[in-house]
Amino acid sequence: MPSPTKEATAPTHGYTFAHTTDLLPPPSPRTHRALRKLQSAHNLGSRASASSQPSLITQQRLQQQQVLSTPHRDLSHTHGSAAATPPSINTSPAASHHVRQRARANSDAPPMGQHLNSTPANKRSMMGINPRYTHISLAQLIREGPPEGDIPEALGAARRKVLSEGIKTDTDGMSPLRIYAWLIFLDAPILPTDDYLGLIHRGASPAYSKIRNDTFRTLTTDPLFRRRVSEASLIRLLNAVAWKLHDAREAQRLRDRPSIQESAVAASSSASASGSTTRPSTSHSRPSSQGGGSTSSPAAKHRARALTLTTEASSNDPALASEPGTYVQGMNVLAAPFLYAARSETEAFVAFHTLLTRECPAYIRGAMDGVHRGVALVDRVLATVDSRLSGYLLSKGLSAELYAFPSVLTLCACTPPLPEVLRLWDFLFAYGPHLNILCIVAQLMGMRDQLMNSPNPNRLLRAFPSLQADKVIERTLWIIERIPDVIYAVIVTHAL
Structure with a gap:
């Protein structure tokens, strides 16, 4: 049925x-002097x-x-x-x-x-x-x-x-x-508003320069967003989130420090007992030729939609791969709808921070492994519900890594128009942001005829057609019933 x-x-x-x-109608974020x-x-x-x-x-x-x-x-x-x-x-x-x-x-x-x-x-x-x-x-x-x-x-x-x-x-x-x-x-x-103001008054976070490199190009083609949300408001929000994530990372390092010191003492004692003078190898001595989770591949060059898909730190140190980041380029686009919809920056901050830390922490951790898992799931789901379209795209060398990365990272916020993004987010937050993976597949299915009839589908996938939230939601409900439970279980947890 x-x-x-x-x-x-x-x-x-x-x-x-x-x-x-x-x-009452939401006040404009331009009235910064009335923030308190x-x-x-x-x-x-x-x-x-x-x-x-x-x-x-x-x-x-x-x-x-x-x-x-x-x-x-x-x-x-x-x-x-x-x-x-x-x-x-x-x-x-x-x-x-x-x-x-x-x-x-x-x-x-x-x-x-x-x-x-x-x-x-x-x-x-x-x-x-x-x-x-x-x-x-x-x-x-x-x-x-x-x-x-x-x-x-x-x-x-x-x-x-x-x-x-x-x-x-x-x-x-x-x-x-x-x-x-x-x-x-x-x-x-x-969250008391004074707590948010306290983060703002701390000044520039360690990620401030990276934030400033991104905010000026956030949804630049969307007149609704540019009219309602100022760049200063976006900078404050991202900088406050960066401070919050920075504090959490430092707290985690302090909790981990005793175990690290105990391991170092044990290793030193063992070396002294054996009389060995060989220094233990460290992660810094490893070659950096491996790409790790770098997104400076062609995947980042096929979607010019206000995103630069690199992480806060491009270090290949395995010790840093599992640490939460403080800022990832692309977070500016993910934060934009919150500022547009919220009545105050405080509301936008607590909603955005909750999304990052509870729903998709792996999207901003280390080498953005959660985003890469999500991209792989797009390929997997598409092959399940439309094997012909999946096979055609793969025959052209078009895996989801080449076109779906921005949509996964931003919960489709990189695809205009903004009012349709907000409608889609109503659905995603009600039933789980993990359903964004299925929403991306739903958009591909909406483009099916054009993709199948195009000798160069890559040109169509560089920028998805204008988002139509109701049609995407309808197709997503159809997809849910046609994917195995084991795949759905992986989708639920892929960003954690």
Whole structure:
């Protein structure tokens, strides 16, 4: 049975946000002098203490392998049913008790209610919704919280509404609701605005010069972005994230130092006992002829879309390969939609930092191994769902490494127009950013006829056609039902 499309499974009830929210239009990031007054609407409870409990998305991923080991192709069973089973989510006691009470925000936004759960880690149906949520709009659900405190059901309903109805926006793709939905789906922590300002006041981070080399060319062809987001705002955000990642890396080195010192002492004692004068080899003595994860190959030359695909440090030292980076060229494009959609830089910062550290840490670690794994998965999925197109591209020497690297790294943010990127991100954050791999394959399938009829498909793949989020999402749902569970499990974890 073919997989139901988004339209076929949408509830028949109509919804409107006009009567359920009175959020004011987002202020322009150009008003930097008012930054202190723009206390983030996500800073609810101001100095609330951070919970030491693992995040909800972490709890879900601990159960992932158990869930994926059982058949769950129930997408077709929910065809046209608004009362079908909701998406699978973590219903463990730890998750059901992980609720933050949110007081009135310091900004002019209304309270968001209780914090919902995070993204699903399996491939269960995306179509079901509890009947009691059919008449509750997404805006009302976010503002007032889940009825009777039923977080798992409310989260499933919120995801379903994003999928079937979308988030209402103006002609520029702006919505006062979107950033709050993203923060909830990403399970972003509460962050006082003063903490963000503290990072800014630290001055230039170690990655500052690299950031400045990238920010001026971020989405230069997009007039909506250039009109709303200033380069200074983008510099501040990336520099603050770089400081945060730098602090995390230094903390990790301090934790690892005792074990390193113990190993050195043991090696010295062993050498003294044996009377050997041979110096132990170090990683610095290894030849640097290997490319490692360098992306200065032809893969970076076939996509001129405001990206320079190199890492913060091009060192081949294996000791650095597993360390988290502080900045990777291309992060500027990934950060851009957050600044465009957010009501304040603080909100953009906490959402962007959460995405990097929880959802795709391997994208910015060492030699960007997570991105390379994602690129390989594009080839693997395409070969599974469309072997003819895959074979034709490979016969022309076009592996995904040559055209999909920017789309993997930026979650398709490198493909205009920006309002369509935001719509696609609504879906990705609701059901998991790992689905971006399938979204890239969906775009290739949308280009299928042109690619198959072109003697030189490389010219078409240098810049993907304008993004059409709804069509990409529809094809992605189709692809989900046609890939083996073992491949989907790898997709879920490829960026971790």
